[in-house]
Amino acid sequence: MSTLAIIIPYYKIDFFEKTIQSVALQTNKNFVLYIGNDKSPHDPLPIINKYFADEDFHYFNYEKNVGGKNLALQWERILGNVKEDWFQILGDDDVIPENFIEECYKSITDCEDKNIKVIKFTHDWIDENDSLIQSHNLNTKTISSVDLILRKHQGLVYSSLSENIFKTSQFRKYKFEKIPLAWGSDDLAILRFSDYGNIYYNMSANVLVRVFSGSISGSVEMQKDKELAFIRYLERLIINHSLFFPKPFIDKLIDDYLMFCHLNKQTANYGIAKTVLRNQGFESFLKTIKKIYYINILGKNKKV
Incomplete structure (x- = not known):
């Protein structure tokens, strides 16, 4: 039985064809x-059938779009069918190298011995022409999930969804936090799914994450939406995860959050005060x- 699921x-x-082709070219087919x-x-089926026989994949043709409401709802809808112990959510425009599955199993063996529940791979950002934008390598065998988020907020590291492998039992226990555009949902999943522990970092296979005008990350038109989603991400990080972070870091996040809410005329959550x-x-x-009271009152007045 396969231990690993790839979810697209x-x-x-x-x-999409480049994504599917990269999955089909895996040296290890045990997924x-x-x-x-x-x-x-x-319709993606002509592309899928070009590389996989019907019995080699599970296809769900949903009649209702939920990703437009929240991408994490689409992730979870597919994950409801997964029986494997570990899974990757691969973006429909991202690419995995030929040795990815092979390296996954090497990492999984080590993780099972060390009770590590999240695996992260090196990754590159590429554009619509497959040209390199930026490489991301943490140069470490393990990293604390809390330290990863701290360093990301300092602009020292970058993280996205496709380069992560999660343990399925951890997903079932916690689910994904629903943030607009799923902006930061992967980061919060890394924290919670790892039980705020270590992440196993694999530097032997490099995932290609596409950043271009048609992606959320690369879209200029969606900049305002991303800023508003970031406010909600900060809200979740402060309210649900602050116990695991240094107090000065959380205090700064609170100041940033309240300022963002004020400047963007967004309702601030009273739970921040706790x-x-x-x-x-x-x-x-x-x-x-x-302060929250006045932010919310002023925001309502400005919207009227």
């Missing part, structure tokens, strides 16, 4: 492929409650 949430056909069509206007109470005491808690 499909919607865009632009680079199960799941493809979920999120009511795309373009973290302030724990970190800074009752006086600061009262000041934060007052």
Whole structure:
């Protein structure tokens, strides 16, 4: 029985053949492929059948689009069918190298021995012409999931979804946090699915993540949406995960969050004040409650 599932949430056909071809070219074929069509206007089956026989993949042609509401809903819809112990969510325009599955199994063996539940690979950003934008290599065998997020917020490292392998039992336990555009949902999953522990880092296979105008990451038109989604990501990080981070880091996140809400006329969550109470005491808690109240009142008045 295969231990690893590759999940492709499909919607865009632009680079889908390159994605499917990279999966078909794996030197180790011991994986199960799941493809979920999120009511795309373009039928992917002619491309899939070019590289895989019907019995070699599971295909779900959904009648309702949910990725437009939240990408994590599409991920979870497909994951409901997965029986394998580990899984990758591969973007429908991203590419894995030929030795990816082979390296996954090497990593899984080590992870099972060390009780590590998340694997991350090196990755490159590429554009629509397959040209390299930027390489990302942490140059370490393991890294704390908390340290990864700290370093990402400092602009020292970059992370995306496709280069991660997650343990299925951890997903079933926690699920993905639903943030608009799933912006940061993968980062919060890394924290929670790892139980805030170590990530196994594989430097022997390099995932190619496509960043271009048609992707969320590369879209200029969606910049405002991404900024608003980032506010909600900060909210979740502060409220649900702050206990595992240094207090000065969380205090700065709270200041950033409240400022973002104010500048973007967004409702601030009163739950933030509970973290302030724990970190800074009752006086600061009262000041934060007052600040959130005025942010929300001013935001409502400006929207009218």
